[in-house]
Amino acid sequence: MKIESKQFGEIEFDESIVYKFKDGIIGFEKLNEFILLNSEDGVFFWLISIEEPEIVFPLFPVRPLFENYPKDKGYEPFGVVNLSKNLEEITINLKSPVYIDTKNKKGYQSILDDDTYLINYNLFIKE
């Protein structure tokens, strides 16, 4: 399969790496197929829509931030990241994590009832 976007250019991939999001992503419920790429520097992941390749969600794994973050068996929680040029302004949405099952290639965006997890948690702090 092949997709093309401004940000990533042409990406060619095997159908076996396609993730199915049955319910899409909040606000993007009609997008049900994505690929997950690791960023060049290995910090972020990019969840790229196959149906609309210009739609890309930057993701960051939640586990390194919160060890006891709510689990779902077989799935790894990721937060959607709001990027910014100023690194200290980069935030991660911990209120509605994207759970991804890398083995069975499926995922969904959940909403946690727990109000201790912020929608805009600062991902980085200056050393």
Added chain:
Amino acid sequence: MLVLTRKPGEKIHIGSDLTVSIISISENQVKIGIDAPPEVKIYRSELYEKLLESNLQAVDGAKSSDIKSLSALKNIKINKNADRE
């Protein structure tokens, strides 16, 4: 918009598998019960709108960011929090 008047204990059917029950009312609050199949997602609107806004911003941010310049992530560390139990 369809507007119906109901009393506590009364219900509304929406289609064949969605039921909305008025459980109780007080001065400025209504307690509502909803029976729906699991695939029907139910959110408080203000929360859904916030999350939608956040997702839209994230998509915009990804469009405008220079993805390769993020490797400038030096001298900065992940805001690791001790879990609140």
